[in-house]
Amino acid sequence: MSPVTPPWEKVLWKKQPYPDNYIPEGALDSSLRKNPNFKPYTYWPLVHLSTAITQHLATIFIFLCVFVRLKDHSLDPRVLIFLSLGCFFLGYLVWEVLQYTQNLGGSNHGNERNERIRLDRVKTFKSSILIFLALMSLSPVLRTLSAATSSDSIWALSACLFLLNILLADYGSSNPVIQGRHERLTSVLSMNAAISSSVVLASRLTNDLAVFALIQFSVQSFTLFPMLRRRLQAFSDKKPSTQAMQTLLTLILSISSFLLAIPLSSTIAFLVLFVLLAVTMLAPAVLVWAQKYKNEIRGPWDVAVPKLN
Template identity: 85%
Template sequence: MSTKIPPWEKVLWKNQPYPDNYIPEGALESSLRKNPNFKPYTYWPLVHLSIAITQHLATIFIFLSVFVRLKDRSLDPRVLISVSLGCFFVGYFVWEVLQYTQRSGGGSKHGSKRNERVKTLKSSILIFLALMSLSPVLRTLSAATSSDSIWALSACLFLLNILLADYGSSSSVAQVRPERLTSVLSMNAAISSSVVLASRLSSDLAVFALIQFSVQSFTLFPMLRRRLQVPMQALLTFALSISSLILAAPLSSTIAFLFLLVLLAITFLAPAVLVWAQKYKNEIRGPWDVAVPKVN
């Protein structure tokens, strides 16, 4: 009388009448999983995520257009200082409105808010005075360096700024999110590029105006931009893109046209390509993968 062989089980604690390297027929095929963690993208949410890159590129292009006008003396530095101060107060007003609307139900103390405003005012005054005192030094910082080297160094620094910039967003003004190392490096690269470009200007007032505009564009503006909601993000993207093209068109229509193509490609074409490329995603998981513990 033949003894019935029990079915194979995938356990180690039980003695089984099978060799150690035994694999039952169809075991691998039944355990294969294709794209287990795949989450399909949709077009318009990707467009919303890409507008942060568009805003950043438009800001850099506006800054470069302002620098060119300061260099050829077609823009009065006093006008740029006035516009920068006006933008600063408008941005601070928008920040306070967002802070008030998002903290209205939080029960925050008025004393802490007053202390934050005083610290912000002191920091702004210190930065303003520091830029004024350092402007003569910054103007002669690279006097012995050729302009070609300055342009190449500035381009590399701006490229580093674009690659390391933080394109994320925060859900509220009250949410305190620590700055990542890449964000700090990106900001330092932008400010350093602004400093080397400012050394090509002819007057201390122009240097001060450009550095002040740089601090607002690459330090303060990203903090405000990340906390705007979707409708305001779309409106801000449109305003920045139009402003950059208007400033660049009188300088070079070819460059303005190329920049328009870049903005359209990043905002609308790149998300479409990513959605189209999803059908080629093919990630296969099986029992040969390293076990990943799931912790609640």
Template identity: 80%
Template sequence: MSTTSPWEKVLWKEQPYPDNYIPEGAFLSSLRKNPNFKPYTYWPLVHLSSAITQHLATIFVFLSIFVRLKDHSLDPRTLIFVSLGCFLLGYFVWEVLHYTEKRSNKGDVRFDRVKTFKYSILIILALMSLSPVLRTLSAATSSDSIWALSACLFLLNILLADYGSSSPVNQAPERLTSVLSMNAAISSSVVLASRLSNDLAVFALIQFSVQSFTLFPMLRRQLQASAKTLQVILTLFLSILSLVLTAPLSGTIAYLFLFVLLSVTFFVPAVLVWAQKYKNEIRGPWDVAIPKVN
């Protein structure tokens, strides 16, 4: 009686089987369902969504301040002093996070404070000198076009913003989408500032815009990675502040914004956790082989 050698899944060995042969049950036994799937839990998703909530709240705070500057119910000098205080507070938190991260990782972190201070002075001087130009930038453009352009730019800013976290020590380079998002927000701020009536108000609004859409996202990403409790407190503060500033201007918009905040923060993570049970990714012999290199 002749015995047939068992089939092996190799190409270098000559076997007494057809080229397209496969044993019964071998194909089904090699199928894998969701091999790399890691289920999400609700509260960590809520914490991750706080970055989106903070970003939306920051935009509504900025728009509320713009409306108050436009109808002269807010003194531009008050906004300048408040922006300066927020900058100093944020810088203090940045330094604390930097010091803590440096001690825990024992890494060599270069943080040139003199260069940072010099760049801050240059930016302030540049904004002061460009304020008269920015005020008359869209003098020949109708306000309806300005509102539509600003809304589109802020929408682009929301869609392209970087909502991830980063370590103060090992910071990754800025992604292209983050740069485009920041440019869209600053451009929207510039076109809105051109609707203001005096140079000081333009300078105050652009200064607040630079802090809100350029410096604050950097601090937010570090808080998300290093200080989760402070991140939660900041989310609550910004949400309440945005609602308090928006409600006197329009109750309808305030209610809609509250609905958006609650949906983004609590409802969308719940939907994502619920939808995990429908995930059905099947891996099998048809997948491209991934070499394992030591």
């Protein structure tokens, strides 16, 4: 009579009559899990999240159209300066309204809040004056910065810097002003890449006023506007009623980039329109469609994840 084989046990300290790689039949069936952390996406929330990318791309297209018009002297630099100042005051007004709305729901004392707002306004005013004077004094230097460099190298360098700006930009709603955190390193690198690209493009212009107007527009487009965009996005995440403002801003920037590109080249204008529509409408649809192919299997071979209270 043959001895009865003892049942297999999942222990290492006990010698068993089984090979080291032995797994009993059906041992894994009860512990297998398919897509345990999967949260399905829906289309319209993804479209809303993609508006930040659309706004950033539209801003770059608008900036490039403005540069081309300054270069061929079809746009007066003084008009651009006044338009930039108007956009700055409009954006600052929106910023103040959002800050006032945030403070209404805050728990800070009234005197502390008013003092902090006053200090922020004074700091903003001083910074604006310093940037304005610095750009005026540096415009002659920036105009001759790359005089010895060929235009082909300038176009290639500018394209690479704008591509780096797109890849490293912060499209989330994390705002250091609201959440008390510092800017991400990638966000700072993205901003520096955009400003550097603007500087090398401005060196192709012929007069100091045009250089000043373009750099001023660049600072507002790639430094100040992303801050306002993230604050709007943070408010739209908390209050769905403000999502209409985010949608309206996306439409304004997209239509402006398309209208500015049409006189330059109809082919480029429709290409810009296709890119913006693809990012806003097509990419979320592809992501929703691709969810059905997600197949992540979890089992006892995975590293244990500690559960913390």
